[in-house]
Amino acid sequence: MSTPPPRQGTRPVAIVACAQSKSERRIEQANEVELLMPVVTEVYANAGMTKDDVDFICSGSTDYLIGGPFSFVTALDAVGVWPPKAESHVEMDGAWALYEAWVTLQEEGKDVALVYGFGKSSLGDLSRILALQLDPYTMAPMWPDQVSLAALQAQAMIDQGLATEEDFARIASRARHNALSNPNAQVANEKTMEELMKDDYAVAPLRRHTLPPLSDGAAAIIMVAGDRAYDVVDRPAWITGIDHRVDAHAFGARNLAESRSTTKAAENAGVSAGPVDIAELHAPFAHQEILLRRAMGLNESTVINPSGGPLAANPLMAGGLIRFIEAANRIMDGSANRAVAHATSGPVLQQNLVAVLEGAS
Amino acid sequence: MNQRCAVIGVGQTHHKSKREDVSIAGLVREAALAALEDAGLDFSDIDAVVVGKAPDMFEGIMMPELYLAGALGAVGKPMFRVHTAGSVGGSTAIVAAHLVANGIHKRVLTVAFEKQSDSDAMWALSVPQPFSAPLLAGAGGYFAPIIRSYINKSGAPNNVGMKVAVKDRLHALKNPYAHLHLPDIDLKMVEESVMLWDPLHYLESCPSSDGAAAMVLSSEDVAVAQEKTTGRPAAWIHGMAMRSEPTMFAGRNLMNPQAGRDCAKDVFAQAGITKPRQELDCAEVYVPFSWYEPMWLENLGFAEENEGWKLTDSGATSLDGGDIPWNCSGGVLSSNPIGASGMLRFLESALQVRNMAGEHQVPDAHKALGHAYGGGSQFFSMWVVGSDKPE
Numbered sequence: 099m100s101t102p103p104p105r106q107g108t109r110p111v112a113i114v115a116c117a118q119s120k121s122e123r124r125i126e127q128a129n130e131v132e133l134l135m136p137v138v139t140e141v142y143a144n145a146g147m148t149k150d151d152v153d154f155i156c157s158g159s160t161d162y163l164i165g166g167p168f169s170f171v172t173a174l175d176a177v178g179v180w181p182p183k184a185e186s187h188v189e190m191d192g193a194w195a196l197y198e199a200w201v202t203l204q205e206e207g208k209d210v211a212l213v214y215g216f217g218k219s220s221l222g223d224l225s226r227i228l229a230l231q232l233d234p235y236t237m238a239p240m241w242p243d244q245v246s247l248a249a250l251q252a253q254a255m256i257d258q259g260l261a262t263e264e265d266f267a268r269i270a271s272r273a274r275h276n277a278l279s280n281p282n283a284q285v286a287n288e289k290t291m292e293e294l295m296k297d298d299y300a301v302a303p304l305r306r307h308t309l310p311p312l313s314d315g316a317a318a319i320i321m322v323a324g325d326r327a328y329d330v331v332d333r334p335a336w337i338t339g340i341d342h343r344v345d346a347h348a349f350g351a352r353n354l355a356e357s358r359s360t361t362k363a364a365e366n367a368g369v370s371a372g373p374v375d376i377a378e379l380h381a382p383f384a385h386q387e388i389l390l391r392r393a394m395g396l397n398e399s400t401v402i403n404p405s406g407g408p409l410a411a412n413p414l415m416a417g418g419l420i421r422f423i424e425a426a427n428r429i430m431d432g433s434a435n436r437a438v439a440h441a442t443s444g445p446v447l448q449q450n451l452v453a454v455l456e457g458a459s
Numbered sequence: 460m461n462q463r464c465a466v467i468g469v470g471q472t473h474h475k476s477k478r479e480d481v482s483i484a485g486l487v488r489e490a491a492l493a494a495l496e497d498a499g500l501d502f503s504d505i506d507a508v509v510v511g512k513a514p515d516m517f518e519g520i521m522m523p524e525l526y527l528a529g530a531l532g533a534v535g536k537p538m539f540r541v542h543t544a545g546s547v548g549g550s551t552a553i554v555a556a557h558l559v560a561n562g563i564h565k566r567v568l569t570v571a572f573e574k575q576s577d578s579d580a581m582w583a584l585s586v587p588q589p590f591s592a593p594l595l596a597g598a599g600g601y602f603a604p605i606i607r608s609y610i611n612k613s614g615a616p617n618n619v620g621m622k623v624a625v626k627d628r629l630h631a632l633k634n635p636y637a638h639l640h641l642p643d644i645d646l647k648m649v650e651e652s653v654m655l656w657d658p659l660h661y662l663e664s665c666p667s668s669d670g671a672a673a674m675v676l677s678s679e680d681v682a683v684a685q686e687k688t689t690g691r692p693a694a695w696i697h698g699m700a701m702r703s704e705p706t707m708f709a710g711r712n713l714m715n716p717q718a719g720r721d722c723a724k725d726v727f728a729q730a731g732i733t734k735p736r737q738e739l740d741c742a743e744v745y746v747p748f749s750w751y752e753p754m755w756l757e758n759l760g761f762a763e764e765n766e767g768w769k770l771t772d773s774g775a776t777s778l779d780g781g782d783i784p785w786n787c788s789g790g791v792l793s794s795n796p797i798g799a800s801g802m803l804r805f806l807e808s809a810l811q812v813r814n815m816a817g818e819h820q821v822p823d824a825h826k827a828l829g830h831a832y833g834g835g836s837q838f839f840s841m842w843v844v845g846s847d848k849p850e
Binding site (some may be wrong): 344345358359 | 460461465482483514515517518519520521522523525526527528529533534535536537538539540541542543544550554557558560561563584586624641700701702703704705706707708710716717718720721777834835837838
């Protein structure tokens with residue numbers, strides 16, 4: 099096997115096992131620990147490992163979903179960190195936990211990492227909660243909801259001639275069609291663009307079908323550094339490039355119809371250095387897929403969101419990590435050679451992470 | 460560590476009950492700009508920004524680093540946000556240092572903060588969770604029974620905690636950034652303060668502070684160059700480690716947690732330290748409630764089990780004549796912007812080995828420990844820094 103060389107860091111790191119819960123609108127019978135436990139158990143089983151094999155653990159979640167401090171603290175009990183483990187947590191999507199694990203695995207002697215992300219959007223009113231992400235002095239007091247902000251972005255794209263409402267509907271139609279073959283998806287159906295265009299507006303120009311579902315869910319990944327990855331799986335999904343960037347927070351300080359942070363992260367991750375077979379883009383709103391695709395320079399030959407993407411299942415704090423899972427699974431099963439995984443955080447795509455995953459030739 | 464990593468700049472705010480003169484952005488910039496000035500750099504030199512703080516509900520802002528991207532010069536750069544409960548300031552420094560030590564970036568700015576006056580931390584920590592043991596009234600309500608068990612087990616005299624409270628406040632008088640400056644502090648004043656959570660008096664508890672801490676971490680080549688430019692020495696990281704243990708597990712020893720012992724063992728092994736009391740010149744250890752000094756003296760291997768209180772009792776941990784001064788800055792008992800409290804321990808240990816701690820400097824300090832813990836005594840982060848490069 100010829101392991102593809104990484105663009106960043108010195109040590110090749112691969113995704114070797116994945117697991118995710120089925121995303122659902124409301125999982126009432128399980129708290130966060132109970133939601134995570136079967137996922138963590140499954141990812142260990144998929145890797146043929148136990149917790150004793152893991153050198154580092156990192157998770158992503160946010161306190162604001164549970165409405166209390168330290169939601170990650172009890173979640174750690176799902177992992178069973180005894181004897182004690184080197185462990186960390188980011189108040190970010192699980193994709194950034196994966197980034198921290200990737201950095202940690204650059205060190206000799208740290209070979210295996212467990213990464214997980216989880217979120218139960220059903221616990222509160224997500225539109226009100228996400229308003230608390232905004233500048234606390236000038237924006238949050240007006241409680242702008244995430245759908246209205248996304249609509250501003252979509253309108254900016256229309257105004258700049260970058261997309262039409264029909265384009266948004268076409269994306270939603272394809273996403274829900276793709277989701278029919280994804281057992282973990284929450285919204286899957288067969289509707290044409292023309293049918294979808296009869297939907298009401300949620301907030302113009304966004305019709306109902308352009309919005310992501312509200313989801314509860316969890317996801318986990320095991321990563322391995324170096325040739326040990328081949329002991330776990332025949333075709334590890336090697337992370338050959340990874341980078342993340344943040345844009346200005348104030349909406350007036352950036353062109354909402356573009357994403358400079360995505361462009362820069364994609365350049366550093368080396369997206370354009372070869373053909374991209376599939377891309378899993380963390381575009382919760384349909385129009386954001388067009389925007390991200392442009393920002394990364396992906397052409398028509400790339401299959402976008404074969405899983406259905408966030409329009410089919412969108413658990414907050416795990417949605418980005420699930421993009422890595424869907425991309426890695428397609429490398430590991432041989433259906434793709436080179437894939438892009440993308441994650442976003444913050445209002446209207448403020449922060450973006452881009453990675454290139456490759457199979458060994 | 461694949462490569463050497465150094466602390467080349469530090470900055471902190473004047474910690475106070477209420478910093479009503481600044482917004483949150485103003486608060487973090489005060490620390491960040493001071494750290495950059497110390498390092499001889501500005502925002503444009505920085506490759507990545509790593510932010511840490513304790514629960515977001517303390518200020519009522521979800522992921523406040525997003526709004527702070529501009530204030531911290533992070534636009535167009537990688538920005539990262541760590542949250543590991545009370546240990547977060549320490550973990551954040553370690554996450555930032557890994558970016559340098561593992562060869563990803565050369566100059567990383569790391570910032571931690573809390574603006575506790577925006578909320579009531581005690582009750583923010585006391586939100587009942589379904590199926591979880593309540594923290595009762597704030598962190599003190601959680602830790603007091605553990606402290607009582609320690610006193611019973613170790614046979615420590617009842618006034619050892621009060622001695623820690625006095626010692627750290629005397630140290631704080633030498634630190635212009637400290638929140639509490641109590642010139643008349645003595646055992647009587649502590650004893651006469653109201654009993655909050657038996658055996659913890661009001662003055663044996665940490666204050667609620669607004670404050671921020673920042674550090675610039677760099678690769679060896681940058682550190683050497685900046686030492687020449689600024690004339691100020693770097694502090695070199697000799698070891699760093701994190702450990703966590705579960706919340707609900709019957710096998711835990713809350714008085715002497717396994718995760719703390721393992722973390723100390725790891726960080727001392729990296730730094731080549733076998734006898735921490737002899738080989739370290741000082742330590743900045745997260746002591747939010749007085750009795751955690753004797754408990755952590757044992758947990759970190761500075762004393763045998765049940766003997767930690769004897770070091771405190773004899774004055775060994777005092778800057779005034781002690782052989783292993785702990786918390787020369789006044790520690791968490793004197794300044795507690797929660798999210799930054801751990802980073803302040805890491806930062807103060809770096810100041811000591813750079814010989815830049817001013818009035819609270821330990822003469823000729825060459826090696827120091829920075830320590831933070833969080834959750835229910837279950838998350839630990841530590842580093843050892845030295846004035847010389849590690850081997």
